[in-house]
Amino acid sequence: MKLQEIDKTRYRKNMNLLIVILVLSLVGLSLAFGSVLIAIFGATPVPGEPTGNFHLNLLGVMLSVGLCGAVLHHVKERPFFREIYYVWRLKQLHNRIYRKLVKIKAAAAKNDVNALITLLFYYTTLRQVYLLDDNTLTLPALTQDLNRLNAQIDSLGLLLSAEQFTPEMLS
Template identity: 55%
Template sequence: MQLMHIDKRTYRKNTNIVISSFIASLAILSLVFGALLIHFLGATAATPDGSTGNFHLNVIGVMMAIVLCSGVLHSQKQKPYMREVYYVWRLKQLNNQIYRKLAKIKLAADSNDRNAFIILSFYFSSLKQVYSLDDNTLTISTVEKDIAQLNARIAELDISVSPEQFEPELLDSI
């Protein structure tokens, strides 16, 4: 996966619209599916404690709404409108994969493994991009320090490393 330039305003606007639409659709569809299930399959008489015993039908309605909304979101991920949102989502997933192996990657970097330097270069650069897009100003300075330390180490070893060299398969080699 290559890092690409993302317009922050477009990303934020599209993300907010996607999240709002997903939540609104989920709420409305949950109510509709729950009402339809209760209408066709539910008990009509309430027990003395006021319960109709239709809770399970409401839960099924919520699950149906989640499946439908997720399916629609999945079908739209390649649309130009979703380009930035889907890119950042995939980038965050990749960062999570790298984070889970970060201790091993840092050990490999301590042993001057070139692939480890490529992974770390991509990881820190992508973290900086995600933090910038999400306005995470608290930890971006730490990432910038990590980038500076990594670049100093790479320069000290006189090797050529860039985030563009990263391929997800490199994670399997560490």
């Protein structure tokens, strides 16, 4: 995956706008779908008793989530979503790496080049995401891990970069 420089202010602005639009869309569409489903398939309300339309409201929520997901999938390559989609894909890769992190660290301790590249990518991009999301709490520990890894790579005389990482290395 090619690393990209992200403009933090643009990323935060677009992300906040997306969250607001997504929440409003989910609420509005859930109410609309639920109302239409109840109007078509709903039970006749009896005063003082529950309507029994919970399943129709739940179906309305599921339809709104599906529609919003389909719209997001359709527009993910647009310029507005460039930074958001890039960070989303990075976070997916972080999850895949994290699930295998114990094995990767063990292989890196044995100077496995693929493991070193994977860790370098993981630490570098994790730092980038932490800075974009203002998650500075764990940044010092991450910086220590990255410095330790760079020292190990230098001591081996290798020229490695995070750009060399490919998702196939996780297999």
